[in-house]
Amino acid sequence: MSAPPSGPRESGPRDDGFVQAVRDAVDLVDLARDYTQVEKRGARYKGLCPFHKEKTPSFSIDPERGLYYCFGCGAGGDAIRFHMQLTGDDFPLALESLARRFGVPIPERRGDTSGVQEQSRVLEAAAEFFVRQLDRHAAPLEYLRRRQVPSEAYRALGVGYAPDAWRELLGALQGRFSEQLLESAGLVARSAKSGRPYDRFRHRLVFPIHSTSGRLVGFGGRTLGDDPAKYVNTAETDSFRKSQLLYNLHRARPKIRESGRVLLVEGYFDVLGAQLCGIDWVVASMGTALTEQQAKLLSRYAGEVILGYDGDRAGEEASRKALRILLRSGVAVRRARFPAGQDPDSLRLEEGPEAVRGYVDGAVDALELELARRGPETVADPRLRAAAAGELRELLEVVPDTVLRYSYGERAARHLGLPVEVFWRSRGASSAVRQGAAEPAEANVAPEARSSMEARILHLLLWLGRDALGARELPAADLFGDADCRELYRAFAAAVEADGMHGGDEQGPALDAALVQQGLPPASSAQGLLARLLAAPPEGVRDGEALTLLGTLAAKGALVRQRALQAELFAAQERGDADRVEQILAELAELRRRRHGARR
Template sequence: MSEGRIPRQFIDDLLVRVDIVDLIDAHLPLKKTGANFIARCPFHTEKTPSFSVNRNKQFYYCFGCGASGNAITFLMEFNRLDFVEAVEDLAAFVGVDVPKESVSARGSPQKKDDLGNLYQLMEQATAFYTDQLYAKAGAAALDYLRGRGVDDQLMREYRLGYAPDAWQSLSGRFNSQALLDTGLAVRNDAGHAYDRFRGRVMFPIRDKRGRIIGFGGRVLDDSTPKYLNSPETSLFHKGREVYGLYELLKKNAKPERILLVEGYMDVIALAGSGIDNAVAALGTAASQAHAELLFRFSAELVFCFDGDRAGREAAWRAMEAVFPCLKDGRQVRIMLLPEAEDPDSLVRKEGVERFQARVRESEVLSDYFFAQIARGLQLSSLEGRAQLVGKARPYLEKLPAGVFREMMFTRLKTLSEFNTLDVSKNESTLNRNARLQSQRDKTRMTAARMAAALLVQNPCLAERSELREIDWSTLIFSGVELFKNIVEVIWAQKPATTAVLLESYRGSDDEKPVKGLAFLELLIAPENIENVFLDALAGLLKQSAENELERLLSKKVLTLEEKESLRKLLALKK
């Protein structure tokens, strides 16, 4: 969660203010059935509706795929947003502002108003750079772009510009401290600020909401560095952003696949040829964070690299980074270009259709991985096959549990002829046992499960005096730690609804079991809920007392305190 950025109380109040039925119905038409509202699940393909929304609990659950959560979770999953973005969208839905704080590059708290000023400065700087591109000073930059086939429409779409070759182009126009905060200015040893970008074609970098968060600048001569990016700031974290994503999503919110290329000009040149699904990493290697970001918008990623040695090394690093992201249903391909070609030159030489065919026919990650890992090994020998297992296994163990992981281990077994390599078999057994245990749990309604589910679904029950009087040290039953934790969280947070309570568990180890309790069908009339809860609680106390009595009776020597406890328990049993 982001309590450090968005006050927890605001998030709780927001969840109370919103009606999840109205929210989801605005994205997905719902139909009322009994106490719930239903629809076909937006998170998996199905013919009959299994997606259920409960207005009282402010919670949704899919009986088909298990997707569940509150209003924030729905926006995160449906619109592929991160937590902060989902809270901001939810706040906009109910018409309130988010009192958000951030941490500046200098480590001090930065207010929302300050961030707004920085975004405004980035917008103004972009407008200045654009004006300079079409001014006399930008003639060489304009010629360079047009020589690369970038027409005026593309320049406007990507808001390209030019930073004059001068030390103080921005400093005389904008606040010096704000320029330093956004990385547009640098301070020298003497304490004087000067422009970071000078004599460069400017590529504004936008986040998913279209806000300018940083810049990339390219020189027009042979000076170095060829490309210069904004530094890390309160607005810009290059390891978590890619260039061109905003423009891509503006044209297609759910692309069939996303092509990750190496540079700004690759993205723009491909867009100029009608290939609108390309993005680029921002001067860093493709990372797990990049992959997770892109997988939110498409189930297939294609990593496109130059065919030279540097490109091949980059492809391998990208493959390593993406392994932990490869859940079932996701696919990665590796596309190595012919030597001395980049995406722009290849499209011009072969045409758009052939380039798109190369993308579709590019090597799937599994084939690429095993081809690379087996390179130089003599698989006809026992030693070579043993080396293959030794090299491949550490990578495969990074894969998330699922069908793809099992199939990768199966392929390794086939290639190595190592039939006792049983990781995939063990995974399958563990997963099957987990599913069977889950099914058994669902059919068994113990007093503990009933009491915990009623608490989660009706947090107000935690105020009953019977709970306040419990001696937790004597409460012994399966699930007691979770039950106690739920009670303590409700006492501490005082959540008004189940949705607010669930938010307290976001990202915790107990999130999944608490979600399971939230949508457990109890079939209890509202007027009977309190009595059923008290009966279940009484059953737990009785069970714990019996457990304690059995423990004391089995002891040969008792302390004075234990003797007193035994006396009381025996008296209660009469």
């Protein structure tokens, strides 16, 4: 596995005595029971491996030596490594977490002020501060009352409040922690103009965010005012990497393992809402698109993921992106289809907990939904049918389990009215494309990488304004492949039309943010993207960066189009559609000509 081997070398300033004390104190069998069921067999314990999917146990623990080994996937090591592999904690964190759990006193760090322990302490202190403020202010309590969240529910999540001021948290913690520490913990930002520090969270409900092992690593804040950034998070730090965290996983983990399934929602309030409906096996991806790491994390605890994204177009799109990633990690995927415009929490308020539970229990197999989206009109039209077969085959190819993959393929083929060999043979088209494409590596750019480039461009445009593009005309919106990026870019371009949006810099966004915001559907995920991009200025901006990135994006767009054409070419040749073949070849030649032209 990718985690580095554990050893005293990595223990930093700690002495080896502490490492040994932790090794001696940890009960590996007890620890393993958090993740899988193990039974005693002779001198050893055996069970299903928590590191890979299996039906017959090949995971084995030697309790005397404190070592584990899996005969199926080769994972192995001691308790510290076990913890690191399953939680993503690094060595020092794993030590601390295990020390706490098995009652080993943790020595003070020597002279290391930016250490993990200090960061934990400052975050804990901030969490206490936020909770205290919640009880002292009417606005957050009134807000929670309006959303019908009983106090036990928000207290259980440790929800707090950041007051509507610039230096409240700073003032409260300054005596105990250095400004530098507050800044490195992601709680405090610094004014670009004056260099003065200020609270990152202001007039927000604050949700503490924990790592899988239960360590406080950051906060998410929801505005209670009219800040266009509806949600703001702690700045990314070494321990706070949003793409590797799932909100509420550390709390829900036992329930998820017990039930074998997990409800995946978008945000903090969806988690709260689901819990209030009696669904305590719920986690949130915190507004971002689901990442590979998050999917892997889920697949360790649950065999089935129920997608509970918002019942709107953005939620639909996010679900389909998540489906692809989840299938690859080997879990079954179902989708709760909330009514249009509803998320789990709004549905709870409007129709009550039973309704939410009903939608979740009635969640439909996500692949069946993908089939259903391709209705009779698809099957009737040869070209649509070929395209659908290609898309579905691509989606199913990544399912790791052979039997499952075959069964789904059979279903898909039947749905499209194709013999199953023909369905899988649409594979031929894609390998032909790979051979034909001039730059396969580039054409196969992961969608995530593409959309992060698109988001970077938008980040630059929003902060630097239209001037970031120099004299270049505004490009067409369909250059952006990611739906949210496209929507946000459209709103940006419209705002430029309306007021010019000149003269921004890294001190503050150029545009009238409200103008862009008005151009987006309310409560859409594009709004969330806008909020994230406005939360902090782009870092490390290079000269002409936006222009360069746009050029790259255009080139990639052409390659994607080329791939699609080549796939279609294959289908057109097979059915003997000479006219279409002609058209496709002409367009391919044009694309090639433009690409070579652009290089000169």
